[in-house]
Amino acid sequence: MIGVLTKPDRIPTGEEPDWIAIIRNEKEFLENGWYCVKQPSSSQISGGMTWAQARKSEDEFFASTAAWSELDTIYQKYLRTGNLVA
Secondary structure, three states, rough: EEEEEHHHHHHHOOOOHHHHHHOOOOOOOOOOOEEEEOOHHHHHHOOOOOOHHHHHHHHHHHHHHHHHHHHOOOHHHOOOOHHHHH
């Protein structure tokens, strides 16, 4: 079993460490770990965002948002839809 966290862009400021602890499998241990993905908003979807654009936006979010971009390299494999479906 794996866990999937969604909507990392909606985490209130200051609560990121709680999510990071889950990705590190320090809370709510799962044998196969936890993943975190960011999907497009309903307005982005209705605006015609493609799958490729959504993945690019997700990549940019995880690469540029402090809590996620600073995550140890070993845990980066648990971020992004592409890593979950690979």
